[in-house]
Amino acid sequence: MNIVVLDAATLAGVSLDPLRKFGTVTEYDTTSAEQLMSRIQSAEVVVTNKVVLNADTLSQLPNLRLICVAATGTNNIDLEAARAHNIAVTNVAGYSTPSVVLHTFTLLGNLMSNIHRYAQDCANGAWQRSDLFCRLDYPIHDLSGKRFVIVGYGNLGQAVAKVASAFGAEVVIAERPGQETVRAERVEFTEALRSADIVSIHCPLTDTTRDLFDADTLALLPAHAILLNTARGGIVNEQALADVLASKQLLGAGVDVLSVEPAAADNPLVQYQGNNLLLTPHTAWASQESITRLIQGIAENIDSFLQGREHNRLV
Ligand SMILES: NC(=O)C1=CN([C@@H]2O[C@H](COP(=O)(O)OP(=O)(O)OC[C@H]3O[C@@H](n4cnc5c(N)ncnc54)[C@H](O)[C@@H]3O)[C@@H](O)[C@H]2O)C=CC1
Numbered sequence: 001m002n003i004v005v006l007d008a009a010t011l012a013g014v015s016l017d018p019l020r021k022f023g024t025v026t027e028y029d030t031t032s033a034e035q036l037m038s039r040i041q042s043a044e045v046v047v048t049n050k051v052v053l054n055a056d057t058l059s060q061l062p063n064l065r066l067i068c069v070a071a072t073g074t075n076n077i078d079l080e081a082a083r084a085h086n087i088a089v090t091n092v093a094g095y096s097t098p099s100v101v102l103h104t105f106t107l108l109g110n111l112m113s114n115i116h117r118y119a120q121d122c123a124n125g126a127w128q129r130s131d132l133f134c135r136l137d138y139p140i141h142d143l144s145g146k147r148f149v150i151v152g153y154g155n156l157g158q159a160v161a162k163v164a165s166a167f168g169a170e171v172v173i174a175e176r177p178g179q180e181t182v183r184a185e186r187v188e189f190t191e192a193l194r195s196a197d198i199v200s201i202h203c204p205l206t207d208t209t210r211d212l213f214d215a216d217t218l219a220l221l222p223a224h225a226i227l228l229n230t231a232r233g234g235i236v237n238e239q240a241l242a243d244v245l246a247s248k249q250l251l252g253a254g255v256d257v258l259s260v261e262p263a264a265a266d267n268p269l270v271q272y273q274g275n276n277l278l279l280t281p282h283t284a285w286a287s288q289e290s291i292t293r294l295i296q297g298i299a300e301n302i303d304s305f306l307q308g309r310e311h312n313r314l315v
């Protein structure tokens, strides 16, 4: 089989050997929109982490049998177009759970204890000049006893909820927005947000979740709340978030994902200067262990596809 890997550089040098038993593997570190068609014209399997495969592209690939998304989120693939052209699509569910959970609580812990600001003060000499044994310039908060709202209660939402509970937080699972019937053990979306101390987003980016956290939704959050988005850019409106952070209508935000990646220089969250925002460059997933599991997962997906099994199949 002819297997083409479009953005191998995202796999950070971990060997693609597990894929080689299925055929010839052609690796490209990165692939631009202009380079895409010529590279996948004769591919039977395409492996992509974030290169976009849209309806127009998928309509021109008669040889393509399988798209292996080298990620959990699949918003870069037009799944309907893939279905229409009889192209199977797989993702890898759960490969990055330990890494995303650690990243989520690292963002939160920094924001709640102002670690980034205290560390800066050690580096710039403020502690050395201090009269006290410690410095207490910035407030520090406990996670224990806080209301921790999860939006998107799948693999990652459930894993984050477990750790939040272990910290002594009260976990609240938000019902999907706009749902008239609220399922057992869930709280209506706007009610959950109004009483939140922390909101952590773990749903996919879809037409329904795009701009889910716009100015109106963000206005529901109490001013002492912290918002975490390790899911996808586009779920939180970036200008609206920058505005509530600047006006102190929100205590803080931890953001790992933006609507356009790599970040655009004029992105409102890149431009934002306040220290109540922690922005990371889409690294929540990227532990070495996750990447090893990811490549193994892709190999299992190809194997399952060839055996006619539906493992990790979205289409
Ligand atoms: N920043 C990073 O490095 C990473 C980000 N992700 C993102 O995290 C997302 C979630 O991953 P998993 O938990 O593994 O996926 P999952 O499919 O197990 O869980 C997603 C959950 O969101 C729920 N959901 C869907 N639409 C919703 C809506 N409108 N409102 C509320 N909930 C909704 C689903 O019912 C499901 O329970 C992925 O789609 C991906 O975009 C995943 C891995 C790494």
Ligand SMILES: O=C(O)C(=O)CO
Binding pocket: 049, 070, 071, 072, 073, 074, 096, 285
């Ligand atoms: O797995 C995912 O969905 C990621 O965003 C990492 O590429």
